[in-house]
Amino acid sequence: MPRYVGSKWSKTAAIRKHAQLAKYVPETLKMTRTSLFDQLKRHGMVYVKPDRGTYGKGVMRVKRHGGGFRYQHGRKLRKFSRYGALYRSIRRQTGGRRYLVQKGIHLLEFKGRKFDLRVMAQYSPSRTWETTGIIGRVAAKNKIVTNYHSGGKIVPAHVLLRPHTNQPGAKLQSLSTLGVQAGRAMQQAFPGVYVIGLDIAMDKSMHPWILEVNTRPDPYIFRKHPDPKVFKKIMRYSKAYPKK
Structure with a gap:
């Protein structure tokens, strides 16, 4: 079993x-109370997320809005005129767990819904890192997370990128390279990691942002990849990870 971080x-x-x-x-x-305020002041919009957790559970989007603040958790939107009230409400949601605050990336949209990309990279049977699949995830209506388990829809990556760039193939190739680089970095930091799933957001300038690194990514979303060989390769590689 590959190492989980x-x-x-x-x-x-x-x-x-x-x-x-x-x-x-x-x-x-x-x-913290200070870091969230500072990041809101600096970026206008941020995401807060639990340090540990899966499937987008617990993720909130927080914004400065007019003279006040608001945040969305699930489909529910809460508004506040003062920062102190906002922070107390968010802390009640976190239940005392450690949370992170991340600069908000304005995701590209497909048919009016936000999307990101999952880049799957694996340590291959020939003992090199390889990006084995890239697929798109479109958020459910009025949701801020794109995860399939939270109602997101799986869509081929090139279909999502095509309206935003005239070179979707070149962009996917650069993301493939990014997957390999991230795989090597993670294995260097955490020996025993043999697979990663990068959650990648693309901004309006087509700059990719690594929102999260998963060390136990769900391979089964790639069953929906338009090329069936992609899922077969992912599963073949997963059976060939070095045994501890």
């Missing part, structure tokens, strides 16, 4: 140590 903070720190990857990581801090 649960802490988003630890994984983000490992990626940021590498200059070629750091430019793709949004500013991320441990959430």
